[in-house]
Amino acid sequence: MPDRRFDISRRRLLKFSGASALASISGRSLATTGPDPRFLMIILRGGADGLSMLPPTGDPDLADIRGRLSAFPTLPLDGFFSLHGAMPTIGELWKQQQLIGFHAISTPYQDRSHFDAQNVLESGLARPDGSADGWLNRALALRPDSARRGLSVGAGTPLIMRGAAPVGSWAPSQLPVADPTLVDRLVPLWANDPLLARMLPQGRELQAMTGGMGGDPNSGRMAGLLEQVGQLMARADGPRIVAMDSDGWDMHGTLLFHMNRLSADLDQGIARLRAKLGDAWSQTVVLIASEFGRTVEPNGTGGSDHGIGGSALLLGGAVRGGRMIADWPGLRPADRVAARDLRPTRDLRDVFAAALADHLSYSPTEISETILPGFAAANRTPEMFHRTL
Amino acid sequence: MNRQMEAAIATVRFGMGARPNEISDALSDPRGWLAAQIANPAPVSAEMTSLEPSHQLVSQLQVAIRSEGVSGVISLLRNVYRPQYVREAIVRSGQAVTTSTSFHERWVRFWSDHFTVTGKKPVIVGLAGGFEREAIRPNVGGRFVDLLLAVIQHPVMILYLDNARSFGPNTPAARYSDGGLNENLAREVLELHTLGVDGGYEQSDVRSLALMLTGWSLSPADGHGSGGGFHFHATAHEPGDRHLMGVGYADDGIGQAERALRDLAAHPATARNIARELARHFVSDRPAPEIVARLSRTFIETEGDLTQMALALIEIQSAWIPLTKLKTPDELVISALRGIGAKGANRGVLNALVELGQRPWMAPSPKGWPDTAEAWITPDRALRRVDFGAAMAERMAPLPKDPMIQARDMMGELYGQDTMMAISRAESPRQALALALSAPEFQRR
Numbered sequence: 001m002p003d004r005r006f007d008i009s010r011r012r013l014l015k016f017s018g019a020s021a022l023a024s025i026s027g028r029s030l031a032t033t034g035p036d037p038r039f040l041m042i043i044l045r046g047g048a049d050g051l052s053m054l055p056p057t058g059d060p061d062l063a064d065i066r067g068r069l070s071a072f073p074t075l076p077l078d079g080f081f082s083l084h085g086a087m088p089t090i091g092e093l094w095k096q097q098q099l100i101g102f103h104a105i106s107t108p109y110q111d112r113s114h115f116d117a118q119n120v121l122e123s124g125l126a127r128p129d130g131s132a133d134g135w136l137n138r139a140l141a142l143r144p145d146s147a148r149r150g151l152s153v154g155a156g157t158p159l160i161m162r163g164a165a166p167v168g169s170w171a172p173s174q175l176p177v178a179d180p181t182l183v184d185r186l187v188p189l190w191a192n193d194p195l196l197a198r199m200l201p202q203g204r205e206l207q208a209m210t211g212g213m214g215g216d217p218n219s220g221r222m223a224g225l226l227e228q229v230g231q232l233m234a235r236a237d238g239p240r241i242v243a244m245d246s247d248g249w250d251m252h253g254t255l256l257f258h259m260n261r262l263s264a265d266l267d268q269g270i271a272r273l274r275a276k277l278g279d280a281w282s283q284t285v286v287l288i289a290s291e292f293g294r295t296v297e298p299n300g301t302g303g304s305d306h307g308i309g310g311s312a313l314l315l316g317g318a319v320r321g322g323r324m325i326a327d328w329p330g331l332r333p334a335d336r337v338a339a340r341d342l343r344p345t346r347d348l349r350d351v352f353a354a355a356l357a358d359h360l361s362y363s364p365t366e367i368s369e370t371i372l373p374g375f376a377a378a379n380r381t382p383e384m385f386h387r388t389l
Numbered sequence: 390m391n392r393q394m395e396a397a398i399a400t401v402r403f404g405m406g407a408r409p410n411e412i413s414d415a416l417s418d419p420r421g422w423l424a425a426q427i428a429n430p431a432p433v434s435a436e437m438t439s440l441e442p443s444h445q446l447v448s449q450l451q452v453a454i455r456s457e458g459v460s461g462v463i464s465l466l467r468n469v470y471r472p473q474y475v476r477e478a479i480v481r482s483g484q485a486v487t488t489s490t491s492f493h494e495r496w497v498r499f500w501s502d503h504f505t506v507t508g509k510k511p512v513i514v515g516l517a518g519g520f521e522r523e524a525i526r527p528n529v530g531g532r533f534v535d536l537l538l539a540v541i542q543h544p545v546m547i548l549y550l551d552n553a554r555s556f557g558p559n560t561p562a563a564r565y566s567d568g569g570l571n572e573n574l575a576r577e578v579l580e581l582h583t584l585g586v587d588g589g590y591e592q593s594d595v596r597s598l599a600l601m602l603t604g605w606s607l608s609p610a611d612g613h614g615s616g617g618g619f620h621f622h623a624t625a626h627e628p629g630d631r632h633l634m635g636v637g638y639a640d641d642g643i644g645q646a647e648r649a650l651r652d653l654a655a656h657p658a659t660a661r662n663i664a665r666e667l668a669r670h671f672v673s674d675r676p677a678p679e680i681v682a683r684l685s686r687t688f689i690e691t692e693g694d695l696t697q698m699a700l701a702l703i704e705i706q707s708a709w710i711p712l713t714k715l716k717t718p719d720e721l722v723i724s725a726l727r728g729i730g731a732k733g734a735n736r737g738v739l740n741a742l743v744e745l746g747q748r749p750w751m752a753p754s755p756k757g758w759p760d761t762a763e764a765w766i767t768p769d770r771a772l773r774r775v776d777f778g779a780a781m782a783e784r785m786a787p788l789p790k791d792p793m794i795q796a797r798d799m800m801g802e803l804y805g806q807d808t809m810m811a812i813s814r815a816e817s818p819r820q821a822l823a824l825a826l827s828a829p830e831f832q833r834r
Contacts, residue, residue: 203771
C-alpha cells in the first residue's frame with residue numbers, strides 16, 4: 001500500500017511556490033539554462049557512530065576493539081574504509097565517483113554535549129556561544145530571494161537556517177511515525193505505569209504485522225521526506241539551499257539494529273531524492289553530517305557513547321567523488337582523545353567552506369567574514385566539486 | 390501533600406493542562422485558584438463570538454430540504470456545514486488552548502458531553518458547535534434544571550434526537566402527514582440526561598414523556614433568514630394528562646413537558662446519575678460509593694446548583710490523588726498545546742484529533758465519549774500518542790532553552806524520577822520535549 005502521508009498534494013506545492021511563481025514568470029524564465037547549484041544539508045541528530053557509517057575495515061585493530069559492534073555487512077570503498085552495508089545506493093555513488101567520505105572529522109567543538117555540539121555545527125562558529133543565527137541563513141542573506149532559495153524541512157526551523165534572512169519552511173501535514181529511538185526511550189518509562197506498561201511493545205508488534213510493504217514499518221521516514229524534498233528542489237522555482245534533520249543517531253544501546261535501520265532509511269531517501277531531482281542531480285550536493293562522533297570502544301549496552309571524532313558523507317552529481325578524505329589517527333587508546341574518542345584530524349568547516357565557495361560560488365571573503373567567521377576559507381581543501389558555475 | 394503538587398494537579402486534573410507559569414499562579418492557593426475560574430470564567434474569544442448562530446444554519450437546512458430535497462441537503466453539508474464544522478472545531482480548541490480559566494473550559498466540555506449531540510448524524514456536523522456555544526456554555530454556572538431546559542429547547546437537540554417531526558398520534562399534524570410519535574428524545578432524556586439507565590423508569594414512562602414532548606419542534610423557515618429556532622407547535626402536541634414516574638401532569642401545552650423536565654431534574658436518581666459521572670470524571674474511573682453519595686447529596690441540597698457542584702468537587706480529597714485519570718485524545722492535544730504555550734489552534738490540531746481518534750463532536754452515540762481509561766488506550770493508539778508528542782516537538786519553534794524547566798512548567802512535580810532523568814539525557818532539546826509530551830505521566834491527569 002502506498003504511504004499517503006508523504007504525498008505532496010499539487011495544491012500544497014502550489015501554495016509553497018506561490019510567492020515565487022510570479023517572480024519566475026516575470027524574471028527568470030523556466031527555460032533559462034546555466035548553472036543552478038543545489039545544496040542539501042542533512043543533520044544526523046544525536047552523534048552518528050562514524051565507525052559504523054564508514055568502518056575502517058583495513059585497520060587491524062577494528063575487530064578487536066569494537067567486537068560485536070563491528071560485526072555487520074559492509075561495502076568496500078578504497079580498500080581501507082568501507083561503507084555500512086545498509087547503504088547500497090550510496091555505495092553505487094562511490095562507484096560513480098559521486099561520493100566523498102570524511103573520517104576523523106569534527107566541528108571545532110571538543111566536548112560531548114549534544115546541545116552545545118549542535119550549536120557549533122549549526123552556528124558555524126568556533127564555540128557554543130548561544131548564537132541566534134545559523135551559517136546557512138547567513139549565506140542566504142548574502143544573496144537575493146532567500147525566502148525562495150532557502151528551505152527548512154520540518155516545521156521547527158533548526159538553528160542552521162535561523163537568522164535575519166527569511167527562509168521557507170515545509171513539513172508534511174499529517175502525523176509522521178515517531179522516531180523509533182524515541183519509542184525506545186519511552187518503553188521503560190511507560191513500563192512504570194501498570195495500565196500503559198505493555199502498550200508500546202505490543203503496538204510495535206502489531207505495527208510489524210500490519211505494516212507496509214517493506215515489513216519494517218519504522219523505516220521510511222527519511223525516505224519519504226527526501227523524496228518530497230527532491231520534488232521541491234527539482235522545480236525551476238524551488239529551493240536551492242535546504243536543511244533537514246534526521247533524528248535518532250544517539251545510539252547508546254542496540255546500535256547494530258538502529259544503525260542498520262536508519263542507514264537503510266537514509267540510503268533509500270538518497271535514491272528517491274536522486275530520482276526526483278532527475279537532471280538537476282548533476283548540480284546537486286548533499287552533505288550528511290552529525291554534531292559529533294562516538295566512543296571507539298563499545299559501552300555496556302550494545303552501543304557507544306558520545307565522542308568527538310566522527311564521519312561525514314558528501315555526495316551528489318556535482319561532487320568529484322570516489323575518494324576518502326581522512327587523516328586516520330588510529331583506534332588504539334593512545335591514538336584517541338582522552339583514551340576514549342576517535343581523534344578528530346579535520347575540521348568540518350573545511351567541507352562547509354568548500355561547498356560554499358566551489359559549489360555555491362561564495363567568495364572566500366564572504367565565507368571568512370560572514371558565513372563562517374574566523375575560518376580561513378582561502379585554505380580550504382580544493383577540488384571537491386565539479387564547477388557548476 | 391505539598392502545595393507544589395497540588396498546584397500541578399489543579400492545572401491538569403481540573404484544568405486542561407498548565408500553560409507556562411500557570412502552576413506558579415496556582416501555587417499560593419490551588420483550590421481558590423480553581424474556585425475563582427468557576428465564579429469568574431474568562432470571556433470567550435472574539436472568533437467564537439462571531440460564529441454563526443445555530444438557528445440560521447438550521448433554517449438553511451429547512452430551506453434546502455423543502456426546495457431541493459436530498460440533493461439540497463448534500464450540497465448544504467458539503468458547502469456550508471463542513472466548513473462550519475472545521476471553523477467551530479478550531480475555534481473551540483483555540484479557546485481551550487488559550488484560556489486562563491481552563492477549569493471552566495473543562496466544565497463546559499463535561500456538560501457538552503453529558504448532553505452529546507454528534508456529527509455521526511450527518512446534519513449535526515455543522516450544528517454541534519453552535520449547540521455547545523448556545524445551550525451549554527452560557528448555562529454551566531447556573532442550575533442543572535435550566536441547563537436541561539436550554540438543551541431540550543435547543544433546535545439542534547430537537548433535530549438530533551428526532552423530535553422535530555414527533556407528532557401526537559391524535560393531532561392534526563399526524564393526520565395531515567403520515568408521521569407519528571418518535572420516542573428518541575424522551576428515551577435519551579431519561580436514560581442519559583436525567584435519571585440514568587438504572588433510574589427506575591419504564592417503557593410507559595418513556596412513552597409518556599415522548600407524548601408530552603410532542604410539539605417541541607422548530608420554527609419554520611420563511612426563506613428570509615428567520616426560522617430554524619425552537620418552536621412549540623400546538624397542532625402536533627398530543628392532548629391529554631400524563632403520568633411520569635408516578636407524578637401526574639395536566640395538559641397545558643408546552644408547560645406539561647416543562648414541568649416534567651423540572652421534576653426529572655430534581656429527582657434523586659438524576660442526582661445520583663450526575664454525581665456518578667462527575668466522580669468518574671474528576672476522581673477516578675471507579676470512584677468510591679461514598680464520593681458519589683456525597684456529591685449526590687450536594688446536588689439535592691443545592692437544588693442542582695452547578696457552581697456549587699464544581700466547588701464540591703474541589704473539596705473532595707481523593708480528587709487530588711495524582712494522575713488517576715487517563716487523558717482522552719482531546720485532553721492530550723489541548724494540554725500539549727497549553728504546555729508549549731501555543732497561541733491558538735489551527736487545522737493541524739483538528740487533524741491530530743482525528744489521528745488520535747477523537748474528532749470533535751463525533752462521539753459514537755448520544756451517550757458521548759467514554760470516560761474510562763480502557764476505552765482510550767490500545768497498543769496502536771499508544772503509538773499514535775507518541776507520534777503526536779514527537780510531531781508536536783517537531784513543530785515547536787523556538788525550542789525551549791532548558792527542557793528541564795519546560796517540563797516542570799508543564800507538569801510541576803508530576804513527572805517521576807525516571808522521566809525527568811530521560812528528559813535530561815535526551816539527545817536534543819527537541820527529543821527532550823518529545824519525551825516530556827509522550828511520557829506516561831503526560832498521558833494522565
